[in-house]
Amino acid sequence: xxxxxxxxxxxxxxxxxxxxxxxxxxxxxxxxxxxxxxxxxxxxxxxxxxxxxxxxxxxxxxxxxxxxxxxxxxxxxxxxxxxxxxxxxxxxxxxxxxxxxxxxxxxxxxxxxxxxxxxxxxxxxxxxxxxxxxxxxxxxxxxxxxxxxxxxxxxxxxxxxxxxxxxxxxxxxxxxxxxxxxxxxxxxxxxxxxxxxxxxxxxxxxxxxxxxxx
Amino acid sequence: xxxxxxxxxxxxxxxxxxxxxxxxxxxxxxxxxxxxxxxxxxxxxxxxxxxxxxxxxxxxxxxxxxxxxxxxxxxxxxxxxxxxxxxxxxxxxxxxxxxxxxxxxxxxxxxxxxxxxxxxxxxxxxxxxxxxxxxxxxxxxxxxxxxxxxxxxxxxxxxxxxxxxxxxxxxxxxxxxxxxxxxxxxxxxxxxxxxxxxxxxxxxxxxxxxxxxxxxxxxxxxxxxxxxxxxxxxxxxxxxxxxxxxxxxxxxxxxxxxxxxxxxxxxxxxxxxxxxxxxxxxxxxxxxxxxxxxxxxxxxxxxxxxxxxxxxxxxxxxxxxxxxxxxxxxxxxxxxxxxxxxxxxxxxxxxxxxxxxxxxxxxxxxxxxxxxxxxxxxxxxxxxxxxxxxxxxxxxxxxxxxxxxxxxxxxxxxxxxxxxxxxxxxxxxxxxxxxxxxxxxxxxxxxxxxxxxxxxxxxxxxxxxxxxxxxxxxxxxxxxxxxxxxxxxxxxxxxxxxxxxxxxxxxxxxxxxxxxxxxxxxxxxxxxxxxxxxxxxxxxxxxxxxxxxxxxxxxxxxxxxxxxxxxxxxxxxxxxxxxxxxxxxxxxxxxxxxxxxxxxxxxxxxxxxxxxxxxxxxxxxxxxxxxxxxxxxxxxxxxxxxxxxxxxxxxxxx
Numbered sequence: 085x086x087x088x089x090x091x092x093x094x095x096x097x098x099x100x101x102x103x104x105x106x107x108x109x110x111x112x113x114x115x116x117x118x119x120x121x122x123x124x125x126x127x128x129x130x131x132x133x134x135x136x137x138x139x140x141x142x143x144x145x146x147x148x149x150x151x152x153x154x155x156x157x158x159x160x161x162x163x164x165x166x167x168x169x170x171x172x173x174x175x176x177x178x179x180x181x182x183x184x185x186x187x188x189x190x191x192x193x194x195x196x197x198x199x200x201x202x203x204x205x206x207x208x209x210x211x212x213x214x215x216x217x218x219x220x221x222x223x224x225x226x227x228x229x230x231x232x233x234x235x236x237x238x239x240x241x242x243x244x245x246x247x248x249x250x251x252x253x254x255x256x257x258x259x260x261x262x263x264x265x266x267x268x269x270x271x272x273x274x275x276x277x278x279x280x281x282x283x284x285x286x287x288x289x290x291x292x293x294x295x296x297x298x
Numbered sequence: 299x300x301x302x303x304x305x306x307x308x309x310x311x312x313x314x315x316x317x318x319x320x321x322x323x324x325x326x327x328x329x330x331x332x333x334x335x336x337x338x339x340x341x342x343x344x345x346x347x348x349x350x351x352x353x354x355x356x357x358x359x360x361x362x363x364x365x366x367x368x369x370x371x372x373x374x375x376x377x378x379x380x381x382x383x384x385x386x387x388x389x390x391x392x393x394x395x396x397x398x399x400x401x402x403x404x405x406x407x408x409x410x411x412x413x414x415x416x417x418x419x420x421x422x423x424x425x426x427x428x429x430x431x432x433x434x435x436x437x438x439x440x441x442x443x444x445x446x447x448x449x450x451x452x453x454x455x456x457x458x459x460x461x462x463x464x465x466x467x468x469x470x471x472x473x474x475x476x477x478x479x480x481x482x483x484x485x486x487x488x489x490x491x492x493x494x495x496x497x498x499x500x501x502x503x504x505x506x507x508x509x510x511x512x513x514x515x516x517x518x519x520x521x522x523x524x525x526x527x528x529x530x531x532x533x534x535x536x537x538x539x540x541x542x543x544x545x546x547x548x549x550x551x552x553x554x555x556x557x558x559x560x561x562x563x564x565x566x567x568x569x570x571x572x573x574x575x576x577x578x579x580x581x582x583x584x585x586x587x588x589x590x591x592x593x594x595x596x597x598x599x600x601x602x603x604x605x606x607x608x609x610x611x612x613x614x615x616x617x618x619x620x621x622x623x624x625x626x627x628x629x630x631x632x633x634x635x636x637x638x639x640x641x642x643x644x645x646x647x648x649x650x651x652x653x654x655x656x657x658x659x660x661x662x663x664x665x666x667x668x669x670x671x672x673x674x675x676x677x678x679x680x681x682x683x684x685x686x687x688x689x690x691x692x693x694x695x696x697x698x699x700x701x702x703x704x705x706x707x708x709x710x711x712x713x714x715x716x717x718x719x720x721x722x723x724x725x726x727x728x729x730x731x732x733x734x735x736x737x738x739x740x741x742x743x744x745x746x747x748x749x750x751x752x753x754x755x756x757x758x759x760x761x762x763x764x765x766x767x768x769x770x771x772x773x774x775x776x777x778x779x780x781x782x783x784x785x786x787x788x789x790x791x792x793x794x795x796x797x798x799x800x801x802x803x804x805x806x807x808x809x810x811x812x813x814x815x816x817x818x819x820x821x822x823x824x825x826x827x828x829x830x831x832x833x834x835x836x837x838x839x840x841x842x843x844x845x846x847x848x849x850x851x852x853x854x855x856x857x858x859x860x861x862x863x864x865x866x867x868x869x870x871x872x873x874x875x876x877x878x879x880x881x882x883x884x885x886x887x888x889x890x891x892x893x894x895x896x897x898x899x900x901x902x903x904x905x906x907x908x909x910x911x912x913x914x915x916x917x918x919x920x921x922x923x924x925x926x927x928x929x930x931x932x933x934x935x936x937x938x939x940x941x942x943x944x945x946x947x948x949x950x951x952x
Contacts, residue, residue: 129619130619163615
């Protein structure tokens with residue numbers, strides 16, 4: 085088992101949400117595999133990828149989930165959002181409608197995700213300068229009013245993609261660290277949902293060993 | 299892979315035939331090229347003729363052909379699909395009128411659903427900004443939105459396949475999906491429908507191109523019904539007929555309750571009602587996936603079922619995509635068509651997708667069971683491209699109907715002894731992205747270790763059988779400390795115990811590495827837990843067969859171990875009369891089936907070799923295997939209480 089290569093200090097689940105076609109899947113593939121596909125497939129159901137980064141000497145493994153932009157009000161939301169500590173809310177700067185729908189996605193987060201989830205507003209496709217229909221200042225103001233981080237990216241030319249994920253993971257890490265300092269008995273606050281308590285049985289006694297070695 | 303590739307194969311075949319027949323002995327040289335082309339045209343005509351004759355003789359035989367994968371090279375796959383899906387009846391003499399009805403109905407969609415207010419003499423009272431559902435203007439603007447949503451997905455269909463970049467194909471797809479959404483407002487357009495449509499239009503177009511090609515070669519004398527049924531002018535209409543019929547079977551995968559359509563039919567709003575809750579919006583597909591998990595998977599592979607539950611991996615994380623696209627992202631296009639042939643052959647019940655999903659899970663069970671949460675999820679989200687679609691299909695067909703389809707004998711072997719080096723050599727197919735290096739190396743490492751251990755055990759079994767045969771031949775006298783009257787039996791029982799202990803040790807080690815991996819995730823590892831894991835590792839060293847059962851060494855500690863084992867053998871041998879008296883031939887297969895499914899290959903191998911060597915002692919052999927099974931399992935359970943004994947229930951009626 086390649087346990088060494090897969091060791092990390094924290095596992096953070098981050099979800100990507102936003103309208104269909106804004107570039108969520110290419111943000112995911114650019115960050116996790118440094119790939120961009122001009123004609124990437126539509127996302128059906130859920131996509132999933134991981135990548136690890138370093139923050140303050142700690143290894144943070146990001147488990148990034150991507151879902152179909154048409155999947156609003158679908159039943160996969162409960163499983164999709166369970167355990168998520170961060171969300172990237174993506175819109176397309178060249179399509180004002182995708183920015184208008186940000187309000188709907190925020191309501192979905194409030195309905196299904198943990199109330200303490202860290203949210204970053206991401207204006208993608210910043211390479212389409214001449215087609216811009218969402219002014220940067222307008223989106224930045226909206227983010228400030230709603231308590232969101234804000235950044236503009238281009239999955240096509242890689243602008244700010246690394247920065248966006250680094251920033252949200254760092255922000256999550258800061259919050260987790262603060263909680264750990266404040267509540268030491270709690271231990272690791274952010275736990276992967278799949279971790280189960282291990283049932284510890286007594287260690288083999290010396291008598292048994294002696295008998296076998298007679 | 300493009301449709302032209304298929305035609306290129308046909309042309310090459312014709313050319314090869316021409317060159318082969320170009321011999322000096324033939325007087326009429328100028329006839330040869332025509333003769334070569336005529337032969338392929340003749341095969342084309344013959345395939346059509348055979349199809350019609352089969353329909354007259356035995357219409358249901360077409361389903362057997364589809365199950366068997368015989369449609370792979372057919373030039374009339376779209377006609378087979380139409381018959382399997384009952385778009386066309388088996389009464390082929392009325393196909394022309396059946397097609398006509400469908401085409402007329404499709405043409406009517408254009409008049410009904412495409413109304414441009416700018417060009418119509420609309421009611422003076424209709425306001426372009428009207429929100430009324432009766433307003434032509436409102437419908438017009440909603441339709442523009444719907445077209446845009448559909449086209450956004452159509453242009454992203456099968457990125458690696460040139461066929462789907464053709465404007466003709468893309469426009470046809472947009473139209474078909476639009477008319478479907480308008481004709482079925484309760485379904486609207488949902489993402490994924492474009493990839494249900496894609497293979498259908500690909501197959502219909504391929505058949506049309508074949509017809510055009512052979513018509514040109516033949517010049518004349520193509521069956522009139524054939525010319526009508528595969529008329530390329532009706533690509534859209536005929537594809538729509540197949541698509542809407544298939545959607546009727548898969549609409550439960552797409553339907554979501556408690557949603558209301560807007561006039562445009564493509565954007566849904568949740569109804570605002572006081573009693574609204576999570577349950578009421580559950581997609582039907584999730585109920586179906588829960589059924590598959592609890593009624594099919596739990597019966598076929600209890601261990602895997604338990605594993606997915608323990609890891610909290612709900613089937614709908616990956617299963618929604620698998621079902622909504624009918625496995626279109628998991629297999630390459632040509633392999634996918636083989637699956638769809640079989641799925642359509644079962645179209646009246648449409649149960650086969652449930653069993654295909656389970657077969658796909660079972661075929662990667664070893665990868666899943668040896669992986670942590672993230673790696674398991676990666677396998678499920680990006681299904682391995684080296685899984686043989688034929689094995690998956692045969693396994694699924696067996697589960698669907700064990701009386702009609704045989705259990706594929708090599709399916710389980712493939713599962714147990716997958717070759718990890720083959721994984722590395724197989725290049726990722728077009729459109730799929732390769733896994734990251736760390737994921738590849740991690741999975742290859744663990745798979746390689748298990749494979750090496752299993753290969754080692756197989757070699758030891760073979761060597762042991764050979765040694766046993768030699769012993770029997772030489773009639774070797776009893777050794778000191780062994781029963782004089784049954785030296786062969788003692789040796790045999792030692793080999794059984796050795797193999798069982800090896801298997802137990804191998805499993806214990808893999809469980810240990812899995813647990814260690816999980817412990818590594820936690821920030822603070824417990825010291826007590828570390829000692830426990832060390833204790834498990836110590837048990838593994840105790841189970842090292844070289845230490846316990848050397849074949850050719852003697853020393854004081856080893857003699858002690860042998861004496862302890864001899865005591866157990868004495869107890870076993872003292873009971874032979876009872877099992878022999880009570881057992882019947884029917885009990886033998888029952889005893890064999892009681893063993894863990896995961897160990898089937900090893901036990902099957904031993905059983906086969908022992909039967910050759912000691913046919914008369916069959917009952918004792920089976921009893922020995924069964925009794926030796928328990929100590930191994932006991933050790934595993936003591937070492938890792940959470941581990942579930944692996945059980946797999948084969949259908950006894952097979």
